[in-house]
Amino acid sequence: MIAEYNRLGKHMPPNQFDLSWENFRSIVVPMPSIVDQWRIANFLDAETSRLDQLSRLRLTQLPLLTERGQREKLSQIEGYEPTWLELRRAGARVTTGPFGTALSAAEYVHGAVPVINPTHIKDSRINPSLSETVPPEVAIRLRRHMLRAGDMVVGRKGDIGRSALVNSDQDGWICGSDSIAIHFDQSRLSPAYIAHVLSIDSVREQLLARSVTATMPSLSEGNLLSLRIPYLDMQLQRKLVGKFDTDGEHVTSLSVSMSRQADVLTERRQALITAAVTGQLDVTTARSGVRV
Template identity: 35%
Template sequence: MTFPANWQTRRARFSFSRRDVRGADAPLASATKDGVSLRSDLDFAVWNPDSNVSNYKLVEPDDFVIGLRSFQHGISHSAVRGVVSPAYTVLRSAGDLDPRFFKHYFRSSLLISHLANITQGIRQGQAIDIEAFQNLPMPVPPLEEQRRIADFLDAETARIDQISQLRERQRRLLEARRWSHFQAELDRAQADAIPLRRVIRSVIDGPFGSAFSSDDYVDEGAAVVRLGNIGFAEYKGGDQARIPTTLFERFRYHEVGAGDVLIAGLGDSRNHAGRACVAPDLGAAIVKGKCFRARVEKDVADADFIALLLSSPVGASAIEGRGSTRSMINLEIVKSALLPIPPLARQRQLVSEHRKSWLHTKATMSACDRQLATLAERRQALITAAVTGQFDVSTASGRGVTE
């Protein structure tokens, strides 16, 4: 790419120095797609506070961090003082650079494309080649122009982010409305809470995790139901794993049939353990470890209702009420969960009413998703155009910038 004539081009090693200060007394931090944040401000479900962090690297405000996923989302700017994993690389900019300009440049599509070309390893082991990074050419506008671009982008991206936050809030409210409507109808049914085991014929979990791995997956073969396939009363088949039929035959005990209830044994901050959906016709299929397959007693329970109930806040509360956490459950917790289960005819009526309501709500949520995607694309295009000198920010409003 050609930059404006009054801009310099300088290799990264001459603009950024590597910092390696260890053993500092500072809180834990981590590099995310939104920048470097303190762990206390993030939702970290797994961390042992007694872990030895004496080897962790100090990062300070206006430092930059190359993390494990930087080749996907760019290099993270820090606004905090903390210590980060020794696997990270910490950078400090030279004195003639405005860190705010590079905060944006390091998230531009241009830089991310460069990073994608200098990664090492495969799959989860991918990492940026730091020596190759140091040889990357970086645009260096005059300092005053760096500041103008940074001021412009700070203001424009903040405006876009504010609109995005409003759309995300709208989406959350729509999601909440989905369940509040279901809760209201369920309350009107006035059903007694009973253990789930009284309406299911059988429930099993998947084979132990080491029974097979992703290396065993093939393009054609028996389907493997994984956690990512189990949505909130919805089967997500977009990333359908498969194993050879010969391997499937070894694990037929864990077989899944159309109409079975699939229950997630693991959860996180957004997806509670115990959420469920009904299996479509997958042909030959099994559940993987930490996924459960349940079959209902068809004369007293409707599979779609059970999946809906377990996916709702009512189901989440019932699962937690059995002494579990939102992150992990076992078969006994599932079977002993106390849930309000009305007569079969009323179950089917509730499912039908929910589907009609959810279709409308889901369409509105999809519109929000499209708007969020457009805003993200515009934000990225705006950043890339500004930090590469494609327009003069002193006169540009940012409106009308396209990819």
């Protein structure tokens, strides 16, 4: 069908058509009898409904996987009877990114030292923008706001608590004005452990409860330092990080598998429609029901 569109539509790309009404009227389409049209329509209504239901089921299972993982994570932490401490009492320090006259929009260049704001944090990873960077001399001027390997950068506006660890390749990047950097006393706190703790919604909700919500949720250094975390000794923190990492890989694998299944169901739905309306599938003999 797309080939027919392209033949009549000036050979434009498949997602761009410049088709006149006259050309549209001349497109050749399969035209079975009215009885067969109804038979095909009824068959497709039933089969695509089943496929859509399966696809929705796969997609609704994805957040349930995440929710279950969070519950198990918190349960394992609480099994060691942690002491709930404010971050400040666990030896953490924080630094807010530069704002106001400290860094102007005119100082941004392309492809230099990245400035990290919440929009650059996705799935607990930092994904910098090449267009939001500053020259090395500006980065040196802003060294107070530099991120160091082992720090955590946390969103302080909008999506409160969106966070990611800073790895060795990101050492020296700049904490943006809408972010706060957490610096850890690594003799007392494992950054990886805190990263897992902050991935738990019930912990992140503390941040939202403490935020200022005049127009947009906003988090201050004091509010972040008052966040209560389940504190354990370093040996237990490291042990749990290993367990959480392994469990996380399993959940990620399941999530990827479910997403692929949903994609396959979508492709199968389209293939089924194409086969039925073009006569490749005889709906009078096709078995009812869809198996995945």
